[in-house]
Amino acid sequence: MGEAQQYLQLTIGAVLVYNFVLARFLGICPFLGVSKRLDTALGMSGAVIFVMTLASLITSVIYNYMLKTAITVPYLNVTTDLKFLKIVLFIVVIAALVQLVEVVLQKVSPPLYSALGIYLPLITTNCAVMGVATINSKMNYNVLQSTVFGFFSAVGFALALVLFASIRERLELAQVPRPFQGMSIALITAGILAMAFIGFSGLC
Amino acid sequence: MEEYGIYIAAFAAMAIIGAVLGCIIGIAVKIFKVEVDPRIELVTELLPGANCGGCGKAGCADFAKSVVDGENAPNKCPVASQEQVAAIAQALGVELGESMKKVAVVFCGGDKNQEKVQTLYNGVSDCISASLIAGGPKGCAYGCLGMSSCARACPFGAIEIINGLAVVHPNLCVGCGKCVDTCPRDLIKLVPVDAKVHIYCSSPEKGAVKMKVCSVPCIACRKCVKAAEEGQFDVKGFLVGVNYDAEKLPEADIVEKAKCPTGCLLTADKHVKIEESEKKDKGEAA
Structure with a gap:
C-alpha cells in the first residue's frame, strides 16, 4: 500500500x-449543546478543527519523543518509559x-x-480532543499521521455538527408530537443520523 | 527503594511538565497582555447586570463597552434607575442624557369573564400560533389571547396571565421592551412610568361591534376626554387613548371624574386588583 493511499484511507x-x-x-455534549443554530454550530466547528489539529500535533510530539523513550532515573537505576502517564499528561497539555x-x-x-x-x-475538556490524542498514541501514528488524523477527525466532527444543526433548524418548524418535543426528538434525530453513517462502514 | 523509582519518575515528569507549562502560560500572558479599558469594568459593575438585552446589545458588558466608546448614552439602559444612570454618567464624566423610565402595559381588559369566546381552540398554547389559526379563540380580533407568549419572553417575571389576560405588574416591570415584539396583536406598549391611568382597549372597531364581544371595551364616548384637560387624551376613530406625549399626564382621579361607562379607563394598580379579585371569585365558585 502506497503512502498516499494510506493517507487517503486515514482521511476518509x-x-x-x-x-x-x-x-x-x-x-456528544457539544454535538447536542451547540447544534440549535447553524451559525453557532459553524463557530464551534471552526474552534474544534483548530484545537484538535493543534492538540494532535503537540500530543503526538510529546508521546513519540518523550513518553515512548525509556529513561533511566538517576541514583535509583530504574529504567522505564512513561507511557502510563499519557492520559494525565494529555489532559494537562x-x-x-x-x-x-x-x-x-x-x-x-x-x-x-x-x-x-x-x-x-x-x-479544553472536550472528550473528542482527548479522544484523538489517545487514538493517535494507541494506533502508533507518527507526528504527520497524527496531525492529518486529528485535522480530518475534526472535519468529521464539524460535518456531523453542521448536518445535525441544519436538521434541527428544520425541526423547529416541524410539527413534533408533544412527548417528543425538544431534546427527545433531537436524540432520535442523532440516532437516525448515526445509522445513516453506518452506511459508510466497509469503505475502508 | 527500586520499586518506588517508577513513582518518583512519574512524579518528577509531571512536576517538570506542569512547571514548564505554567511558566509558558505565565510568560505568554505577560507578552500578549491586552489592555482593556478599566472604565468598561467599572460601568459593567454599575449597570443592573440583568443581561436582558433591552438596550439592543448582547449584554451588560457589551453595553458598558458601547457607553465607554461614546456610542450610547448611559440612559439607554432601560433597566437602570435614575441613580444608577447618574452614577455611570458621573464616573465617565459624560452628559447624563434625558432619561425616562418606562413600563410595559398590555392594552386590553378583556379577560375570560368579560370577553366572549368565539371558537374552541385546541392548538399549541402560544399567542403567535393561535393568531395564525383563524385569529384565535376570542371574539375580539384585537384582544389579548392570554397564552403567555409575552409572559414567557419576560426575563423578570413581570407579566402574569390572570383569567386568560396578560397583566403587567408595574412594580416588577423594568421596561426592557422584550414583550413588545412578542405580542402578535401589538397590544403591549412602553409608556412612561409616571402615567397613572390607561385605557385598556386596542380595538379600532365601532362601539356596538365591540360591545357584542366584550363587556369592557372603549366605546369612544369621550367622557374621559371631556373630564380631562385638553390634550391629555387622543381620540383615534372609535378608540380613545391616553396621550403619553402630553406635557401633563392625566392624574389618577380622572377615573372618578370621567365615570367611564364600560370601565376600561383604569389605573394600573386598580387593573391588577380587579383581575386578581375576579380570579379569587372564580376559585371560590369552583
Missing part, C-alpha cells in the same frame, strides 16, 4: 467511516494549549478571538 476513515460523533460517540491559544489569539487576532469566542475554553 476519520471523516466518514469512523466519524467521531456518529461512529465513535465522542464529543491540552488544557494548557487551549489557554495559550486563547491568550495569543486575543492579542494577535481579535476578530478570530471574538468569532471563536466562548467555544475555545469549552473545548
Whole structure:
C-alpha cells in the first residue's frame, strides 16, 4: 500500500467511516449543546478543527519523543518509559494549549478571538480532543499521521455538527408530537443520523 | 527503594511538565497582555447586570463597552434607575442624557369573564400560533389571547396571565421592551412610568361591534376626554387613548371624574386588583 493511499484511507476513515460523533460517540455534549443554530454550530466547528489539529500535533510530539523513550532515573537505576502517564499528561497539555491559544489569539487576532469566542475554553475538556490524542498514541501514528488524523477527525466532527444543526433548524418548524418535543426528538434525530453513517462502514 | 523509582519518575515528569507549562502560560500572558479599558469594568459593575438585552446589545458588558466608546448614552439602559444612570454618567464624566423610565402595559381588559369566546381552540398554547389559526379563540380580533407568549419572553417575571389576560405588574416591570415584539396583536406598549391611568382597549372597531364581544371595551364616548384637560387624551376613530406625549399626564382621579361607562379607563394598580379579585371569585365558585 502506497503512502498516499494510506493517507487517503486515514482521511476518509476519520471523516466518514469512523466519524467521531456518529461512529465513535465522542464529543456528544457539544454535538447536542451547540447544534440549535447553524451559525453557532459553524463557530464551534471552526474552534474544534483548530484545537484538535493543534492538540494532535503537540500530543503526538510529546508521546513519540518523550513518553515512548525509556529513561533511566538517576541514583535509583530504574529504567522505564512513561507511557502510563499519557492520559494525565494529555489532559494537562491540552488544557494548557487551549489557554495559550486563547491568550495569543486575543492579542494577535481579535476578530478570530471574538468569532471563536466562548467555544475555545469549552473545548479544553472536550472528550473528542482527548479522544484523538489517545487514538493517535494507541494506533502508533507518527507526528504527520497524527496531525492529518486529528485535522480530518475534526472535519468529521464539524460535518456531523453542521448536518445535525441544519436538521434541527428544520425541526423547529416541524410539527413534533408533544412527548417528543425538544431534546427527545433531537436524540432520535442523532440516532437516525448515526445509522445513516453506518452506511459508510466497509469503505475502508 | 527500586520499586518506588517508577513513582518518583512519574512524579518528577509531571512536576517538570506542569512547571514548564505554567511558566509558558505565565510568560505568554505577560507578552500578549491586552489592555482593556478599566472604565468598561467599572460601568459593567454599575449597570443592573440583568443581561436582558433591552438596550439592543448582547449584554451588560457589551453595553458598558458601547457607553465607554461614546456610542450610547448611559440612559439607554432601560433597566437602570435614575441613580444608577447618574452614577455611570458621573464616573465617565459624560452628559447624563434625558432619561425616562418606562413600563410595559398590555392594552386590553378583556379577560375570560368579560370577553366572549368565539371558537374552541385546541392548538399549541402560544399567542403567535393561535393568531395564525383563524385569529384565535376570542371574539375580539384585537384582544389579548392570554397564552403567555409575552409572559414567557419576560426575563423578570413581570407579566402574569390572570383569567386568560396578560397583566403587567408595574412594580416588577423594568421596561426592557422584550414583550413588545412578542405580542402578535401589538397590544403591549412602553409608556412612561409616571402615567397613572390607561385605557385598556386596542380595538379600532365601532362601539356596538365591540360591545357584542366584550363587556369592557372603549366605546369612544369621550367622557374621559371631556373630564380631562385638553390634550391629555387622543381620540383615534372609535378608540380613545391616553396621550403619553402630553406635557401633563392625566392624574389618577380622572377615573372618578370621567365615570367611564364600560370601565376600561383604569389605573394600573386598580387593573391588577380587579383581575386578581375576579380570579379569587372564580376559585371560590369552583
